[in-house]
Every structure is written in structure tokens, then in C-alpha cells.
Amino acid sequence: MAATIKDIAKRTGLGLATISSYLNGGNVREKNRILIEEAIEELHFEVNEIARGLKTNRTKIIGIIIPELNNPFFSEVVAEMEDILRNHGYATMLCDCRTDEKREAEAIEFLKKRRVDGVISVPVTREGTYFQELQESGIPVVTVDRKLEGLDCDCVLVDNRVGTKSAVERLIQAGHRNIGIITGKNDVYTTKERLLGYYDALDEAEIERDDSMIANGQFTIQGGANALKELVEKNEKMTAVYVCNYEMMVGAMIEVNELGIRIPIQLSFIGFDNIEFAKACVPRLSIVTQPIKDIAKEAVNCMLERLEDGKQTPAHTISLPTDFMGGESIQALN
Amino acid sequence: MAATIKDIAKRTGLGLATISSYLNGGNVREKNRILIEEAIEELHFEVNEIARGLKTNRTKIIGIIIPELNNPFFSEVVAEMEDILRNHGYATMLCDCRTDEKREAEAIEFLKKRRVDGVISVPVTREGTYFQELQESGIPVVTVDRKLEGLDCDCVLVDNRVGTKSAVERLIQAGHRNIGIITGKNDVYTTKERLLGYYDALDEAEIERDDSMIANGQFTIQGGANALKELVEKNEKMTAVYVCNYEMMVGAMIEVNELGIRIPIQLSFIGFDNIEFAKACVPRLSIVTQPIKDIAKEAVNCMLERLEDGKQTPAHTISLPTDFMGGESIQALN
DNA sequence: TTATTAAACCGAAACGTTTCGGTTTTGTCT
DNA sequence: AGACAAAACCGAAACGTTTCGGTTTAATAA
Numbered sequence: 001m002a003a004t005i006k007d008i009a010k011r012t013g014l015g016l017a018t019i020s021s022y023l024n025g026g027n028v029r030e031k032n033r034i035l036i037e038e039a040i041e042e043l044h045f046e047v048n049e050i051a052r053g054l055k056t057n058r059t060k061i062i063g064i065i066i067p068e069l070n071n072p073f074f075s076e077v078v079a080e081m082e083d084i085l086r087n088h089g090y091a092t093m094l095c096d097c098r099t100d101e102k103r104e105a106e107a108i109e110f111l112k113k114r115r116v117d118g119v120i121s122v123p124v125t126r127e128g129t130y131f132q133e134l135q136e137s138g139i140p141v142v143t144v145d146r147k148l149e150g151l152d153c154d155c156v157l158v159d160n161r162v163g164t165k166s167a168v169e170r171l172i173q174a175g176h177r178n179i180g181i182i183t184g185k186n187d188v189y190t191t192k193e194r195l196l197g198y199y200d201a202l203d204e205a206e207i208e209r210d211d212s213m214i215a216n217g218q219f220t221i222q223g224g225a226n227a228l229k230e231l232v233e234k235n236e237k238m239t240a241v242y243v244c245n246y247e248m249m250v251g252a253m254i255e256v257n258e259l260g261i262r263i264p265i266q267l268s269f270i271g272f273d274n275i276e277f278a279k280a281c282v283p284r285l286s287i288v289t290q291p292i293k294d295i296a297k298e299a300v301n302c303m304l305e306r307l308e309d310g311k312q313t314p315a316h317t318i319s320l321p322t323d324f325m326g327g328e329s330i331q332a333l334n
Numbered sequence: 335m336a337a338t339i340k341d342i343a344k345r346t347g348l349g350l351a352t353i354s355s356y357l358n359g360g361n362v363r364e365k366n367r368i369l370i371e372e373a374i375e376e377l378h379f380e381v382n383e384i385a386r387g388l389k390t391n392r393t394k395i396i397g398i399i400i401p402e403l404n405n406p407f408f409s410e411v412v413a414e415m416e417d418i419l420r421n422h423g424y425a426t427m428l429c430d431c432r433t434d435e436k437r438e439a440e441a442i443e444f445l446k447k448r449r450v451d452g453v454i455s456v457p458v459t460r461e462g463t464y465f466q467e468l469q470e471s472g473i474p475v476v477t478v479d480r481k482l483e484g485l486d487c488d489c490v491l492v493d494n495r496v497g498t499k500s501a502v503e504r505l506i507q508a509g510h511r512n513i514g515i516i517t518g519k520n521d522v523y524t525t526k527e528r529l530l531g532y533y534d535a536l537d538e539a540e541i542e543r544d545d546s547m548i549a550n551g552q553f554t555i556q557g558g559a560n561a562l563k564e565l566v567e568k569n570e571k572m573t574a575v576y577v578c579n580y581e582m583m584v585g586a587m588i589e590v591n592e593l594g595i596r597i598p599i600q601l602s603f604i605g606f607d608n609i610e611f612a613k614a615c616v617p618r619l620s621i622v623t624q625p626i627k628d629i630a631k632e633a634v635n636c637m638l639e640r641l642e643d644g645k646q647t648p649a650h651t652i653s654l655p656t657d658f659m660g661g662e663s664i665q666a667l668n
Numbered sequence: 669t670t671a672t673t674a675a676a677c678c679g680a681a682a683c684g685t686t687t688c689g690g691t692t693t694t695g696t697c698t
Numbered sequence: 699a700g701a702c703a704a705a706a707c708c709g710a711a712a713c714g715t716t717t718c719g720g721t722t723t724a725a726t727a728a
Contacts, residue, residue: 004684015708020686028692028707046447050393051383051684054713061427069413070406079403079430086429086441091448094428095420096413107420113380114425221610253614276555280587282616291424338714349678354716363724385714388683601688 003043011039013142021031023047053115061091061305063111065121067099073246073273073290074122077144080296081120088304090117099219101125108134118303123148126187140306144299146189147317154302155317158290160190163322164197165204168242168272170324172205175333176240176268179207182248184219194244213238216250224251225258232259232267239333240268246277248257253281275325284327291320335526337377345373357381387449395425396637397445399455401433407580407607407624408456411478414630415454422638424451433553435459442468457482460521474640478633480523481651488636489651492624494524497656498531500540501595501604501622502576504658506539509667510574510602513541514565516582518553528578547572551582559587559592566593566601573667574602587615598665609659618661625654 008019012035022028022036039045048213053059062085084090093116095107104124108131111119118140123131128143128151135141141153171179181198184191193216202209212234215227224247231238243249250273256263263269271278271287278285281298298318305311346369356362356370370660373379387393396419400408416426427450429441438458442465445453452474457465462477462485469475475487505513515532518525529548536543546568549561558581565572577583583605590597597617598605605612605621612619632652639645 005686006684016685017687017709018707021707022687027706032706047683048388048449049447050384050387051448051713052686054382054388054715055686055712056685058385069416070410072404072406075403075409078428082403082428082430083432086444091444092428094412094416094426096416098417110420110425113383115382115384249612250614254610257614257616257618268586276588277611277614280584280591280611282591284591301625310382339716350715351679352677352718355677358716366676382714385683386716388685389716391683457706617695636712 002048003045004048005045007043008036008039011043012036014327026041043328051080057115058117059091059115060089061093061116062228063093063095063114063116063119064106065095065097065104065107065111065119065123067097067122067124069094069096071247073292076292077122077296077299080293081300084297084300089298090304097124099124105130111136117307118142120144120299120303122146123151127151128153128319140303142302143301144295148189152315154306156299156302156320157189157293157317158295158322160193160322161197161200163288163290163324164194164242164244165200167286167324168198168201169205169240170286171240171268171270171330172201172207174240174268174330177207178213178235178237178239180213180215180235180238180241182215182217182227182231182241182243182252184217184244184248186216191244197293198242217243217245217251219245219247220252221247221254224248225255226251228252228255229259232261238267240270240330242270244272246271246273248272249274249285249287250277253285265331268331269329271329278325278327281327281329283329285329286327287325289323291323291326294320336382337379338382339379341377342370342373342379345377346370391449392451393425393449394423395427395448395450397427397429397441397448397450397453397455399429399438399441399445399457400434401431401456401458403428403430405581407626411456411630411633413452414627415634418631418634422634422642426637428431431457433460439464446471446473449636451641452476454478454633454637455643456480457485461485462487472493474637476633478629478637482523486649488640489648490629490633490636490654491651492629492654492656494527494656495531495534495567498528498578499534499578500516501620501658502532502535503539504620505574505576505602505604505664506541508574508602508664511541512547512569512571512573514547514549514569514572516551516558516561516575516577516580516586517548517549518578520550522553525578532576551577551579551585553579553581555561555581555585555588558582559589560585562586562589563593566595572601574604574664576604578606580607582606583608583619583621584611587619598663602665606661612659612661615661615663617663618659619663621659623657623659625657628654 005019009016014032064078069075085092097103097107101124112134116260120142122145131141131151135153143155147155179206183195215230217223217227243252261267269285271285278287340355343350345586348366398412404408420427431437431441435458446468454476456479457477462482465475465485469487477489483491517529549564551557551561595601603619605619612621
């Protein structure tokens, strides 16, 4: 059916190796180059990447494992990575593990069997054993957004601690002392970091920590809604709240509406991640944003360096700063 | 490095063909089965899908081409399809073409070279020539959400016309006569269908069509914002607006806030697609929703029927009904 | 027991590339 | 023109499977 390299060789009278060399950017005499290109054109030849993959033991496929594609932050990161990867000739094989550890392990197994060249993941597990095994079997791993213990791989993070700290500081500077926080799943890296940033800000301002000001929203919309309700009910004096991711921000806003709370008069609010959502709220929300494009760029970069340049250096972690987009959701109390 | 089928053969004393047969579900004597399974365990054998693909000429990869992953409707469809596909042993190769015809063509070419078994796409182009070529070269194509002229392939749609008609009818029944609509890109299939549904409703209620009530939001947030502004400025009498997709709904809400318009008192509003967003708005928006899981299921089904059962029947189109989620964004004028 | 048939088993060949080691051609310098 | 080095070229072998046609083994019947 489809033309092969042999057909091109026969058609041009050249040898297999010459055609192969041409296809891989090797030097070929001008007149042969023309011959080959004519033949390719004529026979609609396309190199069979599968055969090539078998021979070279490289598929030029990067596996991507994420907790939820249905999460704007992740989907944007994926879209960006896919773009860059394809520009480098790499295909993207996507696995959504639905925030499920078992599914994540299955995805790793699946991608390993598919012989992907590397795996980029926003991991769900706490322990990185499966990823570690994968990496030890020769498939480089890059994690994004979260760092795993027991997994010695390149890692691209945003500085959630500092970003959160400076966001909470804004609230403090506006005169707030009773600041609630809606956190995500307890054992996730970013949750811990963001909580630390929150503590940093409180400690520095010498505001006492108060556990009743912390509610867990599990990174879900419903969780965010519940958490907001819990915070409001438990803390009459609370004047501001900081929400640690997009989904929970949506949930919190749903609940804010449900309860008829007026922002910022009754409650100041800082959310996370999604500029469009923030702008669509009344009043516009102030949010901490993450440099999505840079995250994607750095992650792909790490991967390609190991793959293309055969980089063997020890794993390193890249930390990117967050940004802040001001809205009208912070009330100045002073 | 990794064990091959030959290693298993050697280890068990059996022949290559027997191992292969076992791996593909063929019959093997009980004692040999045990032998083989032991060897596989021991040597950590995993079949090399690449080699298999070369031999069988099937990659068990489905290519997916969508306009924007960064669009909840598409990303949810993709997530759902990926889930089902992987359960059937198929991998998902993702291409985001950023709503760009040229990139779409590149993606088709890319996936063809990668020898995917089939392509599922939400197409961007008007003419399906590239997809048609792909299909004629033996790679089945299924389009989702949009139907292309000149492309004879299976197609999964939602009945946008009827869905839109009945949504607009709700507005009419609430007493509205001056109903604006924010449409998407002109040449996209869904745009036309939704506009037809809008006309259907108006015609049936004997409301005169008025071009100044139609604004094009280009399916983007900014476009939606601009369109809403345009509609409001041009039509003082407009009491309701119907917005044809999620992005434009977000944009429209941003602009609603910008202009200080109060919903539903000053303007009734029906949006599209995203339940969470609708619930997070004040007041909660009424929206038309699409049966995302069914869409994904049907699309994958169409593909697998052709791939697995070798179905050769002529292309057929599946049409799914929309649903409606009521909020508090419609003011009764009567 | 022997004949018959079905079920298991077998290895070589093939899928379409790349790569290795060696050969030919080209170009340059005397 | 001859010598030499460098560049271009070459085909066989290999990557790890599946498949084909044929052979052995087991199961059943006579």
C-alpha cells in the first residue's frame, strides 16, 4: 500500500542507506537529492514512524499524566506542552487519572508498555515509587506543580509559599487580622506549601494561628463550597478568606452567593488561578495566578534536555514565581 | 535490556509462535501456560507494542484533534473519550490546533505519519478535504459537535437547533419579545444550527427577525464581551439575551458586570454548557447543557465499531438532545 | 492396539526502518 | 596524471513482533 524506503531506493536507483541518510538529514549529492525528493513526492512516501521507533528504540512520544483534564490549570498546561512538544516533533499521549492513585499507577504502566520516551506528570500519589521505577527503567520523568518524596526527578514548581504569603500580606496590610484559608487535599505538595505561606504571613505580622480558620476544600468545587460555609459558621469575626485553587474558588463563590454574603463589604476574598473567572465575578476577584506558559516551557525543556542532549546531570527543581491580579474583592479596613 | 518474546521462548523451551499465541489469547497447554507466566514474571517481560504495531499495522492509538483544550466543553469530551479508549486498550494522541485551520491540517498530517488507527475531531475547517483524504487513506474519522460538508464520516452532534429553540421559547413564554443572541464564528456548523433554532422560536411566535439583535462573539471571551456591549448599545428595548457557548457566556458576564447591568431585572440571560460557572454567578444563570459523556461515548463507539468489528456501513450521524438547567436569570415579564 | 482428527506447537519470513563496516566516487594537491 | 583524503554510497543484519504452512502431540474412536 504505502510506499516504503525500499520503493524510493528502487525508484531512484540509490541504496537503502542513502535514502535513510537523506531522511535523517545526512549529506547527499545534489542530483540525488533531487531524485529522492521527486520519488518521495511521486510515491507519496511518508516515513513509517513505527518502524523507525522499533529500530531506534525511541518513539518520540511523551506521556502526560494529570489528575483532571477538566481543570483549567491542568488543561492549559497540557495544551501548552503539547504545542511545544509537537514543534519539536514529539507526540503527546494523554492519560487523565481522575485524581485516583490506582488509575495513576495504571497510567504509568500503560505508558511504559507504549514505550513513551518520557513522562511529564502532575502526580496524585504521595509516594513516587511507581514513577521512580519508571525512571529507573530508563524513562525520564518530570513532575509539574508537585514534588514527590522518594522520587528523584526534575520538577517544575511555582513558588506557592511565597505567592501565598504575599497574597495574605495584602489582606493584612488592608487591616485584616481574621483571615481564613481554604486548603486542598492534605497530602498534596501544593497544599502544604500554600499553608506554609499563609503561616509565614501570619507569623510575620504576629497574628496568632487559629485552626478554626483553616478549612479543607479537597480541591473540589463542592469541597470549596462546604469549606466556605464551615469557615463562615465557625468564625464570626472572619473578615477575609484566601482560597487555594480554582475549583475551590468556584465552589466558594457559589456558596458566597448561596449565603448572600457581599464581597468585599462582608468578606474580602482572594482566589486562585483563573483570570477569566475572576473577571467575570461581581465584584472582580483578586487572585494569585500561575505562569502557565512558563511552567509548560520549563517542563518540556527539562524533558528534552535529557532526551535530546542526553543530559545526565542530577535532578533539579525549577521554581517559578506567582503573580497577582488585583480586583475589587479586598476591603480596606483601615 | 528489556526481555523479549525470544527470551521467554528460550526460558520455557517453547517456540516463538506459542508464546505469541499465548500473548494474543490463543490456547496453550496448562503446563506451558504456567511456564510462560512464570517466565514473564521472572524476566519482567512486557510486549513491545511498537514491534507489534509494525507487524500488525495497527498502533492502537486514536488521534484527537480539537480547537482548544482550554475550553471546558472540549476538555471534558476529551477526558471522557480518553477514559473509554484506554479501557479498550487504545491510547490517545492529542493535538490542540488552537482554532487554526493551518494547524489543523498540520495535525492531520502529523497523526497520519504517526500511523494512528483513527482520528476523532472537533473540526475547525469549513471544508473537510484534509479529513476526507485521511479517511480515504484508510484511517477512519469521526467528527464531534460539528458536521463538515464534503466529509463523509461518522458524526456525533447535539441537537443545537432544537435545544436553542426551546431555550429561546422559554424567554418568549416569560414574555420577552426583544431577544438578542450572541453567536459564534460564522462558518462553524454549530453557529448556524443555533441561529436556526433561534429563528425557529421567533418565527413560531411570530416575532420579527431583527439583525441588530444578532452579535457575533467569535466563540471567545473577549468576543462575547464585545458582542454583549454591542447588543446593549444597539438595542435599548432588548430584555433578554441568549449566549451560544461557554467562552462567550463568560465574556458576556464580564461585560454585564462592567456595564453594571443587573440580571435578571434589566436583562434576562440564558447561557451555555458550564454548570459550575452558571451556579457560581449571581444570580445563578439558566443554561443549555450538552450531554458530554454521551457525546464521548457515542464518538468512541463509532470509531471502535469500524476499527474492531470492521464495520463498513456508510457514515451515519448521531444526534443527541441538549438539556436545560434553570437558574434565576430569567425575569418573567408577564 | 491402531487409525483418525483436532489441538498445540514450531521456525522462518516478514513488517519498514537504522546502522555497521566496507566500497566507490569525488575533489584536491602535487 | 597520479595519489590521497574525504565524502558519498552501499547492502546485510537487526529491532521484536505476528503469521504462515507444516509438524508433532494428545484425544478419541474403532
